[in-house]
Amino acid sequence: MRTKIEVRDLKKSFESDQGSLSVVADVSFTVRDGEFVAIVGPSGCGKTTLMHMMAGFVRPDAGSIVIDGVPRAKPDSKGILISQHGSVFPWLTVRENLMFGLNGHAPANKAELADTYAAIVGLKGFEGSYPHELSGGMLKRAELARALVVKPEILYMDEPFAALDALMSLRMRGELLRILAKERHTVMLITHDVEEAIHLADRILVLSPRPARIQATFDVPFPHPRRLASPHVQDLRVAILRELGVDRNEH
Amino acid sequence: MKRIKEVLPSLAVIAALIATWWTTVVVTHSVIFPTPWDVVSGTFELLRDGSLYRHIGASLMRVGTGFLLAVCVAVPLGLWMGWVRGAYSTLNPIFQILRPISPIAWIPIAILWFGVGNASPIYLIFISSVFPMVVQTTVGVHTIEKRYLRAAENFGVSRHTLFTQVVIPAVLPQVIVGMRIGLGVAWLVVVAAEMIALHSGLGYMIMDSRNAGNRYDLVVAGMVIIGLIGLSLDGFMRMLERIDRVRWRYAH
Numbered sequence: 385m386r387t388k389i390e391v392r393d394l395k396k397s398f399e400s401d402q403g404s405l406s407v408v409a410d411v412s413f414t415v416r417d418g419e420f421v422a423i424v425g426p427s428g429c430g431k432t433t434l435m436h437m438m439a440g441f442v443r444p445d446a447g448s449i450v451i452d453g454v455p456r457a458k459p460d461s462k463g464i465l466i467s468q469h470g471s472v473f474p475w476l477t478v479r480e481n482l483m484f485g486l487n488g489h490a491p492a493n494k495a496e497l498a499d500t501y502a503a504i505v506g507l508k509g510f511e512g513s514y515p516h517e518l519s520g521g522m523l524k525r526a527e528l529a530r531a532l533v534v535k536p537e538i539l540y541m542d543e544p545f546a547a548l549d550a551l552m553s554l555r556m557r558g559e560l561l562r563i564l565a566k567e568r569h570t571v572m573l574i575t576h577d578v579e580e581a582i583h584l585a586d587r588i589l590v591l592s593p594r595p596a597r598i599q600a601t602f603d604v605p606f607p608h609p610r611r612l613a614s615p616h617v618q619d620l621r622v623a624i625l626r627e628l629g630v631d632r633n634e635h
Numbered sequence: 636m637k638r639i640k641e642v643l644p645s646l647a648v649i650a651a652l653i654a655t656w657w658t659t660v661v662v663t664h665s666v667i668f669p670t671p672w673d674v675v676s677g678t679f680e681l682l683r684d685g686s687l688y689r690h691i692g693a694s695l696m697r698v699g700t701g702f703l704l705a706v707c708v709a710v711p712l713g714l715w716m717g718w719v720r721g722a723y724s725t726l727n728p729i730f731q732i733l734r735p736i737s738p739i740a741w742i743p744i745a746i747l748w749f750g751v752g753n754a755s756p757i758y759l760i761f762i763s764s765v766f767p768m769v770v771q772t773t774v775g776v777h778t779i780e781k782r783y784l785r786a787a788e789n790f791g792v793s794r795h796t797l798f799t800q801v802v803i804p805a806v807l808p809q810v811i812v813g814m815r816i817g818l819g820v821a822w823l824v825v826v827a828a829e830m831i832a833l834h835s836g837l838g839y840m841i842m843d844s845r846n847a848g849n850r851y852d853l854v855v856a857g858m859v860i861i862g863l864i865g866l867s868l869d870g871f872m873r874m875l876e877r878i879d880r881v882r883w884r885y886a887h
Contacts, residue, residue, distance in 0.1 A: 441785055461791045471786035474883035475804035484800065485790030516883045534790065 389415040394447035409595035422581035425591030439465040463538035464531040479511040501533040521552040669852035677852035693835035701760025709768035717776020738763035756828035764817035771813025775806035808884030
């Protein structure tokens with residue numbers, strides 16, 4: 385498969401009163417077209433900064449991000465960022481939120497497309513609702529639908545399900561896999577949940593504590609649907625946790 | 636039933652206040668200070684000859700005009716100052732100096748510029764309500780959460796869409812808060828402004844009642860009416876907070 389994203393020698397530091405703080409140090413990796421890559425790392429290690437650079441919101445100090453052979457300059461709707469805190473506009477209804485990013489369509493088509501994607505994520509009947517009338521899980525669905533409706537080639541997901549309870553988070557993973565099976569996207573997922581990464585990703589990059597470097601890479605060769613209780617999955621989980629410095633006995 | 640229980644304590648306090656007022660007036664044999672009953676009968680007197688409506692109408696007209704002018708100036712200005720850094724750093728210091736000047740201090744200048752007609756109180760209302768609304772709108776733009784602006788940027792929308800679908804709706808709840816404050820101040824100021832040389836309005840009515848024969852029953856009646864109208868103006872502004880598009884910002 386061809387290369388979709390190529391990250392080379394990426395560096396970023398932030399200036400503060402205490403001097404310069406290096407957040408991302410020398411990160412290089414490639415992502416194939418249609419691949420699902422998860423990035424796990426200790427909290428505060430620079431994962432979010434890395435994702436913001438990849439989505440084009442933060443400029444790296446050095447290094448390059450090349451997407452489809454073109455250096456990334458600024459954000460665009462080919463790659464949509466879904467962040468932990470969510471960014472569904474609270475002043476727009478679900479339908480209006482989904483229509484927001486649809487430029488260059490006739491209004492009637494926009495509404496129709498929006499409703500189609502609302503149905504795909506299971507929000508049928510809530511198209512006219514305002515976000516404050518929805519539950520946390522439904523908000524995540526709306527966010528996902530708003531990203532999918534513009535048919536992005538890449539989804540950048542930054543701890544997308546971290547704010548949900550365990551059960552809802554598990555259900556949303558299932559929904560995401562179901563949608564990805566239908567619509568092929570390249571996905572970058574940041575998570576601190578190793579199990580979530582193994583459940584979803586084709587490949588897992590483990591980042592070191594700040595400044596972030598790639599410490600280890602794991603392939604996840606298991607076919608979907610994955611059984612998280614299987615011994616192979618557990619072995620992989622232990623290996624990743626060990627990379628993260630969490631001993632088996634503690635866990 | 637629950638609502639009744641909620642308002643019961645405040646009704647009790649009001650009743651106790653009126654009772655204290657009444658007994659004090661009776662016990663001290665005051666010749667000039669009115670009893671609550673004097674105030675009520677005075678109010679009916681004003682209602683019967685129709686002058687009360689005329690005064691209320693005049694005050695509301697001045698507040699309405701000055702306030703709407705202020706909204707028309709403050710909201711675009713606040714948006715501009717919030718969005719354009721240069722506009723903020725240039726204009727904000729001036730506003731911070733002008734803002735603490737009491738509208739009452741403007742009265743001599745208002746008379747000098749606009750004479751003693753309607754224009755003076757309208758100008759004073761404008762001056763008093765425009766600053767809080769500019770400040771609230773500017774703060775509203777400055778506090779738009781970055782994740783919303785990021786999302787808009789991510790979808791690559793035009794500047795026009797960004798402004799009409801993200802910035803303005805995000806600021807609207809703050810604008811409404813500013814309008815509530817602005818209208819409250821406007822109502823405070825109109826009464827003060829009308830105490831100078833006009834022939835209508837609740838402020839005029841109060842001063843006139845005192846000057847023309849020490850009618851303190853009408854003075855107090857005027858005060859009570861000002862309070863009640865102020866309360867309903869605020870209630871009216873509060874209704875705006877229930878619009879679906881802005882409700883997200885307030886506790887529900």
